[in-house]
Amino acid sequence: MAGPAGVERFLPAGTMYENQWVTSLLIVPVLLLLGAFVAWFDGRHLIPERRSPAFPERWWGYLARQVGVGGLLVAAMLFGISTHMWSLGLALTACALLVAHYPVRRAVYGETLGLVRYVSTALRRAAAFFGFWILLAVTPQLILASPDHRWLAASILAALLLGGLRYRREVVLFLVRATPFLHTPEGFARVLAHADIAVPVTVYRAGVTGGLWADSFALPSPRDHVVVIGDSLIETLDPDALTAIFAHEVAHLERWTGRPTSRVAALATGLVVVAIGGGLGLLQLRVEIATLVAAMWGGGLVLALAVWMVGRCGDERVSDLRAAALCQDASALVRALMVVQALRRIPRRLSPFSEETSTHPSLARRLQAIRQAAGIAPATLASPVVLSSPDLDRVVILDAERAHWLEGVAAGAAREPELVRLSAHSSRSLAYRQLTDLRLVTSVRGAAWLKATHRSGRSWRTPIRPQDVAAAQTALDVVDERLVAEPAVTRRRAALLVLFAATAAVSAWAHVGVSPVIVLAAIVIARPRQSAGWMAGVLILLWAFQHGVAPRTAIPFLVMMLTGASMVVGAMAFVIGPALRRRAALRPTPGETIVVAGALVAFALILGVDVLWVSRSAAASIPHWRLEAVGLSLLTVAVVVALGRWRRRWMAAVASGALGVAIFRWGPAAVAAWAPLASGTPLAVHDVLAPRSQVVTLDPSARQLVLSPSASQFAVQVGRSQANVPYDVVLGRFGGEQRQLSAYDLAIVDETLALLVGRTPAGLELRTLALDASGVLAPPGWSVALPAVYEPRVSADASSRTWTVVGWHPEQGDAISVAGRIGEDSREVRRWIIPGADANAHFFHLPVIDTALAVTRATLVHGPALLSRLAGVPEQRWQLWKLDGKTGASLAVTAAALVCLDPLPLDHALLCLARHAAHTVIWSVDGRSGKITEL
Incomplete structure (x- = not known):
């Protein structure tokens, strides 16, 4: 019910917007302080244990937990405040965790740096290695933030990015405060003599007084290469071990000499052009779409950079073997790597998951490979x-x-x-x-x-x-x-497998929403280096089956073709090719069977319970393909179990397959019969560009468009609405003159006549208004007094000359309907009591059959089903009522947002849109019987 008391409960839009940002300004510092406290408290108890033999493992776990805390903070800012503040949230989170990490790092590494110098050093190093990519990721956002100075912003960003590419070596050396390494060991020249490098190599040293930097890196360049070695390594390693570290970096340079460097430079230049051009192009789109695309660009670039860094594990192994050959002393390389590991307090052995997500393999794997290549016999324990x-x-x-x-x-x-x-x-x-x-x-x-x-x-x-x-x-x-070495998976295969699985997941989500394809793809993405060929094959079959049987949607044909082509390429690369070379595992191990089948069964159970709960709690919205996804999950379980290696697998496979077929084939019909208003089938909707026949310029605040029967005349409300004050209404013709009136509502009867609800000193009245140029009315100057009605709405029928005004009682909150004929002074006034306690109810009157309907909204006292929230089903329930004076009968309760159209005076039915999470259903509500029919 919309009344004065209801209006006072809500703040103006501007105030709500301001309050949202004030709240955000308060939430962000609280989140950062909470995350910093958790990071500090987690590391505080490690300080007394820094000399224990198990400290490296505990230190590594602490660092991993800090990454998790940072991810939670960024996620809280994204989903709790704004999805477009990913870059700012990432920067603030990194700074907060950096400050919280300072006392723990200082005690563990024995550093004497002050906090300001430590933070500035860390930020300089981060800018040296990741500054270009971070700026490239936020470039579209920065251009969108300055639309009035777009060309100036684009020019500055392009100059910074292209200059950073051109002078990358100089920028990195400046930021890390590198100085020439003057007195290099004699072994450096011997390494360069054996290296396959045509350009000179310059050696620098870098570090900060009182701080630890046990790292080294190489900077390839078409003109001359650079190797930078940390001061901590120079001060700790003996000359032979330091030569081995230098040989390791030279081995990297050998791999980046010539075409690889040129290809990376060309790719980076292309990304700069895309970022600048795309940022300027986004200004032509709506603000919501532009900001979303800019955020997706930044997030995708950061994710791609992380995947590329993790994929370099293979480079480290190859560089280790090449370094041992260059320095001609494998034992010196072993000794150097052990010193680096001891200085940085990194565990010698890492879990398989940590190795998959780290930029370097574990020290144990590296030493094993080096000694095996050098022919060094493994040591043995002297005693048990x-x-x-x-x-x-x-x-x-x-x-x-x-x-x-x-x-x-x-x-x-x-x-x-x-x-x-x-x-x-x-x-x-x-x-x-x-x-x-x-x-x-x-x-x-x-x-x-x-x-x-x-x-x-x-x-x-x-x-x-x-x-x-x-x-x-x-x-x-x-x-x-x-120990036996695990079978190696190249970084290219892992990256391509992740891309392939992500493509299948995104395609499935765009097609039907929640799908078992996403579950299987998530397992593949989580462990790309250990995903067997059979898993990729099942993923392809599942994707193909879903896209073959699911109804068509509005996904562009080109996108579908590209997705299908990627699935074919994936089948060749990850299933057919390895199988022909007898390098693909085409049957799952018992552990893999349990993980995949268990995940799919859990997924099916959650979806099944969700469907039953939503259908039983109310005539709620069951998202499209939800029940079919249950059957498809069980069918996939049957395939996985059938491929397994245990004896009684066929019984479980047959049972799961039969249940899946039954649910897939007859499940939707059964649920539709049990809860007929809960399900619906979406129609394929295609965007068609409608021709612009008539265009007129209006005030930006224009709303509530009303057209004449021929669509040659229009009326709209403009300006801000105020309680109990008539609206400003603009009335005019397309291509003709416009005039402004003051009215609560207006209805156009035909091309010459309109009805207007206005105010007089005695109260409200309904009067006729001439639309033609002559201004002659039939009947002339007719008007009729109306009772006190809040928010009146008028409708009229040209053939029968009947009219209806509906609104709300200004004090009691009941609905009021007034009906009559144009030109007659008689009128019929009815008062209708609205059930429930909704302050924003909607009322509709069908005068020809003397029936009234109302739509109310209430909030559930219990939470909705688990996945219904993920599918977009709200906690509110809309209820459709058929009114009968002082009582009302409930016709339907639904979780779909129920929007009904104002009926005409001669209508016998009410049309409503039931807007579900994944589809919209049109209801026709019969005014006499109350029967609801889906159109």
């Missing part, structure tokens, strides 16, 4: 090492060739290998060549476990007491080289 759990019940023995896991060991037994074996109830023994991973893992509080992973993918872990951690680390340093 006994590691006990805190309760002394479990023991792990590491000897020269095997690892032994013992359980049920007597607590009083001496920790000698033979005595422990004799007292154990059970034991298991594996050769090191059967394991792919053997390392220590730690918890936040410092507990340690020895985790082992078999070649089949199965893993387990055993707790280790604190006094045995040092012995475990020493023994693992020797055992590392005897």
Whole structure:
């Protein structure tokens, strides 16, 4: 119900907008302070333990948690404040975590830098390595932020970006405060003599007094190359080890000499042109679309940069082997890498996931590859090492060739290998060549476990007491080289597989919304280096089946063709080609079967419960393809289980497939019969450019368009609305004169006559208004007094000359309808009580059958279903009522936003739009029976 009391509850739009930004200004500092406190508190308890043998693992876990905290902060700013502040949120989060990390880093690395110098040094290094890409990512946003000075902003940004490309070497050396390395070891010249580099190489050193920089990097250039070595390495390494580090960077330069450097420069230049041109082009679009595209450009560029950096793991392995050949001393390279690892407090062994998401492989893998290539025999343990759990019940023995896991060991037994074996109830023994991973893992509080992973993918872990951690680390340093190397997946294959899976997921979402294709694609994207060929094959089959059976949508044909072509290329690259070379795993392991099938079953259960809950809670909106997605998920589970390796897989596959077929084939019909207003089928909608026949310039605030039957005349409201004050109405012809009136509402009867609801000293009145040039009315000067009505709306019928005015009682909040005929003074006034307590109800009157209908909205006392929120179903429920004076009968309750059209006086039915999350249904509500029919 729209009344004076209801209007006072809401703030003006300008005030609400200002309040939103005031709230944002308060939320952002609170989020940053909270994230900084969490980061500081998490690292505070590590400081006393910085000399413990398990500290590298705990330090690595702390750094990983800081990345997670930063991701949560950025996500909170994006989804809680604005999706367009990703760049500002990322910068503020990085600064907050940098400051919170300072006291922990200072204590761990023994640095003496002050806070200001530490922050400035970190920002300079970040700008040196990522400044160009960050500026490129925010370029469209900066151009959109200055539309009045677009050309000046574009010129400045283009100059900065192209200048940064041209003088990248000079900019990086300036920002890292690099100086020439004058007294280089003699081995540097020997390395350059063996290197395949035609341009000179200049060596620099960089660092800051009182700070640690145990890094080195190379800057390729068509004219001359540069190698920068950190001061911490120069001061710590012996000449041979320092020469090995230099050889490693020279190996990088060999790979970036010639065409690779030119291709990267050309690609970067092209991206600059696209960013500048695209930013200028976005100014021609609507603000919402332009800002969304600019944010997508920045986010996509940052993601691509991260994927490219992670994919360089393969380069590090190749550069290690080449460096050993250049310096002709593999042991010196091993020694140098171990010193770097010790200085930076990085664990020697990383989890497979950490290796996949890191820019460098773990030290254990690198040393294993270097020693194998150099022909260095692996070391062996001089004597078995006994590691006990805190309760002394479990023991792990590491000897020269095997690892032994013992359980049920007597607590009083001496920790000698033979005595422990004799007292154990059970034991298991594996050769090191059967394991792919053997390392220590730690918890936040410092507990340690020895985790082992078999070649089949199965893993387990055993707790280790604190006094045995040092012995475990020493023994693992020797055992590392005897573990089997995991099959290598090139960075190109991993990146292409991620792109392929993301394309399938985005296509499925655009086609039907929530889909099992997205679940399977997410598993592939999460572990691209370990995704087998069978998983890519199932993903392609699932995508093809969905696009074959799902109804067509408004996705452009070109996009569909490109997506289909990418699926064909993916099938050739990840399934057919590797299968022909016998390098593709076409059947899942038991662990893979459980993960994929379990994820799809959980997905199907959630969707199924969601459908039942939404249908039962009210005649709510079941998004399109939701029930079909359940059946398709179960069918995919049947395929995955059938490909498995366990004996009774066929029973589970047949059961899952039969249930999936039943749901897919008969599920929608069953739900439609149970909840007929809950489901609907979307129609294919294609954008068609309508010809502009008549155009007229109006005030930007124009609203509530009314047209004459021939569409040659129009009326619109302009200006701001005020309570109990008539609107300013502009009345005119297309291409003709316009005049401004004051009225609460206006209805055009025909080409010569209009009805106007206006104010007189005695109250409201309905009067005729001439539209033709002569100004002659029939009947002349007719008007009729109206009762006190708030927000009146008038409608009229030209054939029967009947009119209807509906509105609200100014005090009681009931609906009022007034009906009559043009030219007659008689009128019929009815008062209708609106059920419920909605202050924004909508009222509709059908005078020819003396029926009234109302739409109210209420908020659920309980939360909606889980995935309904993701699908866009709100917590509100719209209710359609048929009124009968003092009572009302509920016709329907729906979660779809219900918008009804004002009826004409002779209408027998009411047309409403039920706007669901994924589709809109047109309802025809019969005024006599109340029956609802979908059109």
